[in-house]
Amino acid sequence: MSKQIKVALIGNPNTGKTSIFNSLTGLNQKTANYPGVTVEKKEGICKLDRGVKAHIYDLPGTYSLNASSMDENIVVELLLNKNHKDYPDLAIIVSDVENLKRNLVLFTQVKDLKIPTILAINMSDRMKYKGIELDLSYLENHLDTKIILTTNRTNLWTDTLKDLISNYNKLPSNKFMDPQLIDPEYFKNLQRTFPEQDLYKLWVVICQDANFTNVDKNFLDGADFEIKSISELKRLQQKETIKRYQLINNILKLGQKVDQSKAIGFGAAMDRILTHKIFGYVFFCLILLGMFQAIYEWATIPMNYIDSMFASITGWVKINFPSGAMTDLLADGIITGIGGIVIFVPQIAFLFMFISVLEESGYMSRVVFLMDRIMQKFGLSGKSVVPLISGVACAIPAIMATRNIESWKERLITILVIPFMTCSARLPVYLIIVALVIPNETILGVNYQAVALMSLYIIGFLAAIFSAYILNIILKMKKRSVLVMEMPNYKIPLIKDVLYTVIEKTKSFIVEAGKIILAISIILWFLATNGVGDKFKNPEKYVSQKIELLTENELQTEMAAIKLENSFIGNIGKTIEPVFKPLGYDWKIGIGLITSFAAREVFVGTLAVIYNIENYDDSKGKQRELKNIMRQETDKNGNKIFTLASGISLLLFYAFAMQCMSTLAIVKKETNSWKWPAIQFIIMTLIAYIVSLIAFQLIS
Amino acid sequence: MEFNIQNFLVILSVGLAILYLVKKYNPKNENKNCGDKDCGCH
Structure with missing residues (x-):
């Protein structure tokens, strides 16, 4: 078995750890979660010389080993537990060249845990813009480590870093600071009580917050040792920080020179515009509009290609596979259902690409700052902003991210309103309905469909903050959290980092949604192709006109429609149709709404399966595309099903309804009660129904 | 529905699909973390 080295990438937030991780591991990486918490765990493999492999762990950003949140605690727990399976042989401390002093506090703390350590000074290309000069050999001698200058602009440094990793056992593992400098009396007493233990490690263990730590403190029980109060421990932590800074x-003083006269203050000027109380919002709206326009325009060609490809595959399967129920299930159920979601890959990938570019450039942090102002007016504080914005991707991690909100009421309100934010599961539904009912025309270069899509995102956000406002009054919130965040430097996003994010997120969307859609498509197909009663078994007896007057194609189409209406799913649909009829939906859309209570994106797959079974096509080898089938869908009187009124009504229903069982499960888990998910489900569904009803009745 | 290999495969597929959905949405099955396989986050 080849030798393996475990390497932990540690650093303050926004120091570019992930870029270094990507450079070292390429696509040999996987993302999971640390057990029991919501913190993302990224692990990758870096191949070194002589068949040696390095397992690289991209740990959550932390400012120090005095953890104050769940994700910071992950780092501390790992570094304190030598028996942990991921305990590192080597730590690479990634620091930002512009904030070296602050970053070195963490570096010195990790070094004091006697872990071999490399200091990677990242974003070194900015040194010339900021007038920074470093005396690397001086710093290496006095910090007792190896230093490497890294930059996201090139990968020239990776071979040097790989060499350092390969030779990690030659790195010094001496301590940086004697802990007795913090408080001689206290630490002498501590050492006397636990002579076998490492003093600094012992101190870090004692300081960990009992609220979230899993660090074993049992050995402290019964010891002849004065346990200090939390406030005294905090005071000692402050003393430690001051000593380290000194x-x-x-x-x-001697290892770094900063010539302020050479520094270019580009970021501050950008911040004045991008966080301006008027221009900041105007700029944000323009970015959103551009993003949605691009999503529609750029994705059209690959979407049409995918749509045709799935139609061809369905036709090919029907011709080349032995006829029978399984072939029909494969063609009309499985391939059609999966095609209904794969078609949206280009648009979802573009959405993730734009979000990734906004995050990588540093602009997203400015958006959080902008939104904080609005949040405060609606009774939410800044700490709710990050979960709410995360809700644009998926409500589940967003709800979990509320754990860092101290005030329970504030956290509860945030949990309850997050599902209004437009998650990526709504996107396929929005895209197809908008494409069906909103004209693909432009005014002053702005596409109507892009405006409609942006409006839906804004409606979701407004619904979230108005609900928060009402809940704030009802629940009488007393305590508020305060948002303190660091504004990262602006930077040009790296194509490779953006690509990794897009591939990872799109793959996750398709795989997770795909499994549910596949299962529901199979069940739907079965329910739509089986039934009881004479109308289902002998549909030719119930054809509206004389059979002789119809062409073969017309006859088959009408018989397929009769069979579908009298199948199991048809009967279920007809039963629930009166509930949805006032909103402008027929029974097939009603079935789509019911199935999408499992997950919203199932709606498109459901309609694809139902319409494909219903639409007999004798062209052999080429099925009609879903959008065209939906566009031509009519009721018995020949009226179109997807009109502006029914389309807007449907869009609004999806904007407001709580149609995600996974979200309800996570709300139950986070609130520890079925009461809140039940209230959330009932109120959101009621709002969705009433708003859609009003919209349909007004427009039609 | 008469018995033949295609019908058997259909029944098997439907059974597996139902089993998958029941397992996924079983409220007792809460020991999942977002980002893990099958966490329901997409």
Whole structure:
């Protein structure tokens, strides 16, 4: 078995750890979660010389080993537990060249845990713009480590870093600071009580917050040792930080020169515009509009190609596979259902690409800052902003991200309103309905469909903050959290980092949604192709006109429609139709709404399966595309089903309804009660129904 | 529905699909983390 080295990438938030991780591991990476918490765990493999492999762990960003949140605690727990399966042989501390002093606090703390450590000073290409000069050999000597300058612009440094990783056992593992400098009396007493233990490690264990740590503190019980109060421990932590800054300052005085006259203040000027109380919002709206327009325009060609491809595959299967129930299930159920979601891959990939570019450039942090102002007016504080914005991708991690909100009422309100945010599961539904009912025309270069899509995102956001406002009054919130966040530097996003994000997120969307859609498509197909009663078994007896007057194609189409209406799913649909009729939907859309309570994106797959079974096509080898079938769908009187009125009504229903069982399950888990998900489900569905009803009745 | 291999495969597929959905949405099955396989987050 080849040798394996475990390497932990550790650093403050926004130091570019993930870029270094991507450069070292390429696509050899996987993302999961740390057990029991919502914190993302990224692990990748880096191949070194002589068949040696390095397992690289991209740990959550942390400012110090004094953890104050769940994700910071992950880092501390790992570094304190030598028996942990991921305990690193080597730590690479990634620091930002512009914030070296602050970043070195964490570096010195990790070094004091006696873990071999490399200091990677990242974003080194910015040194010339900021007038920074570093004396690397001086710094290496005084910090007692190996230093590597890294940059996201090139990968020239990766071979040097790989060499350092390969030779990690030659790295010094001496301590940076004697912990007794913090408080001689306390630490002497501590060492006396636990002579076998490492003093600094012991101190870090004692300081961990009991609220979220899993660090074993049992050994402290019964010891002859004065346990300090939390406030006293905090005071000692402050003393430790001050001592570290003093030592770091002394080293940087000679190891780092900053010529402020050479520094270019580009970021501050950008911030003045992008976070301006008027222009900031105007700019944000323009970015959103551009993004949605691009999603529609750029994705059209690949979408049409995918649509035709799935139609051809369905036809090919029907011709080349032995005829029978399984072939029909494969063609009309499985391939059609999966095609109903795969078609949206280009648009979803473009959405993730834009979000990734906004995040990588540093602009998303400015959006959070902008939104904080609005949130405060509606009774929510800044800490709700990040979960709400995360809700645009998926409500589940967003709801979990509320765990860092201290006030329970504020957290509850955020959990309850997050599902109004337009998650990516709504996107396929919006895209197809908007394409069906909103004209593909432009005014002053702005596409109507893009405006409609952007409006739906804004409606979702407005619904979330108005609901929060009402809940704030009902629940009488007393305590508020305060948002403190660091604005990262602006930077040009790297194509490779954006691509990794797009591939990872799109794959996850397709795989997770695909499994549910596949299962529901199979069941739907079965229910739509089986039934009881004479009308289902002998549909030719119930054809509206004399059989002789119809062509073969017309006859088969009418018989397929009769069979579908009298199948199991048809009977279910007809039973529930009166509920949805006032909203402008027929029974088939009603079935789509019911199935999408499992997950919203199932709607498109459901309609694809139902319409494909119903539409007999004798062209052999080429099925009609879903959008065209939906566009031509009519009721018995020949009236179109997808009109502006029914389309808007449907869009609004999806904007407001709580149609995601996974979200309800996670709300139950986070609130520890079925009461809140039940209230959420009932109220959101009621709002959706009433708004859609009003919209349909007004427009039609 | 008469018995033949295609019908058997259809019944098997429907059974597996139902089993998958029941397992996925079983409220007792809460020991899942977002990002894990089958967490329901998409």
